[in-house]
Amino acid sequence: MQFEQLIYAVTIAEQRSITYAANRLYLSQSALTKSMNRLEEELGVKLFNRSASPIQLTAAGEYFITEAKKILSLKEKMEEGMKSFSEPHTGTIRVGMGPGRGEYWSPFILSRYHNLYPEVEVEIIGESMLDLENKLLNNELDICIVGVSGEQDPRLSYEMICQERMLFTIPRGHACLSGYTVPRDSFDTPLMIHPDTLQGQTFITSKPGYAVTKQLEDILERNHIIPGAVKHAMSIDAAYIMSTEGMGISYVYDTCKFQSGYFNKPVFCVLEGDEEVCSFMTAVRVSEEPSPLVSAFIHAVKDSVRMLKTTQEI
Numbered sequence: 001m002q003f004e005q006l007i008y009a010v011t012i013a014e015q016r017s018i019t020y021a022a023n024r025l026y027l028s029q030s031a032l033t034k035s036m037n038r039l040e041e042e043l044g045v046k047l048f049n050r051s052a053s054p055i056q057l058t059a060a061g062e063y064f065i066t067e068a069k070k071i072l073s074l075k076e077k078m079e080e081g082m083k084s085f086s087e088p089h090t091g092t093i094r095v096g097m098g099p100g101r102g103e104y105w106s107p108f109i110l111s112r113y114h115n116l117y118p119e120v121e122v123e124i125i126g127e128s129m130l131d132l133e134n135k136l137l138n139n140e141l142d143i144c145i146v147g148v149s150g151e152q153d154p155r156l157s158y159e160m161i162c163q164e165r166m167l168f169t170i171p172r173g174h175a176c177l178s179g180y181t182v183p184r185d186s187f188d189t190p191l192m193i194h195p196d197t198l199q200g201q202t203f204i205t206s207k208p209g210y211a212v213t214k215q216l217e218d219i220l221e222r223n224h225i226i227p228g229a230v231k232h233a234m235s236i237d238a239a240y241i242m243s244t245e246g247m248g249i250s251y252v253y254d255t256c257k258f259q260s261g262y263f264n265k266p267v268f269c270v271l272e273g274d275e276e277v278c279s280f281m282t283a284v285r286v287s288e289e290p291s292p293l294v295s296a297f298i299h300a301v302k303d304s305v306r307m308l309k310t311t312q313e314i
Contacts, residue, residue, distance in 0.1 A: 005039045006068040008032060013065045016054035092121040093293050096132035096144030098210055101280055108304040113297055128209035143294050147211035147278045158281040159298060161305050165254040166276040169266035171246040186268040187257055193269045195223040202229045202248035204239040212236045216251040223271055
């Protein structure tokens, strides 16, 4: 079966005449008839009742034409999409990224994307995860990168970038570590602590509404931990540094350890029976197909993060 035969069959069904269809297709009537005969022979069914005037579709023909139109529509859409990848592009895509991973990844992502589409401007909008998703749903963004640990919004389509462990960081020598034997390398083998260890402690996290802040709130709530105080830093990276400097306890992505310039080493911990990961994902609206530029950006994100993970730069 060839695409041309699908087009021929659809045209006959629309014109309800082989003669009219042949004229529309710039074919001889005999050539069109032979092509349809070969198609019906290949399928093993009759598509048309040619003895009727005008020509009529059989039951099999009705089904075939419906599916043929779908196939031809998909073919046209694919061809247009592939054509768009090979043509010069201009314009702007609006990308939402929060602080932390998105902020750190952005130089690598943008440089890779610029190599593919040097004439396309990428506008970066930095907000909390909730704000980014709302902006995406309100058509203020074309795509966003978010950290997800709980439920996903059904109005958005997500693609996994990577997963990272969530770890508590406690300054070395902190009173709450009394009685624990700290592993030689607590990053590879985090110290497992009882939730009561964190009762009344000072916590440092990112801004209110950001994904990591929400994760800290959730794990404290479900383990019935009441903090003595919660301080908010500009980003989770800043919160990590403040924690290593002895200002409190932070809850961070494990890749915070690999940021350059963090010389002090905290004790990395997890709660007994409550080890958590954060999934970083791209999100687009379910209601519409991503443009080729947005699809290419998603690939650039995945490739960049994969490269960083492989080379242990993050």
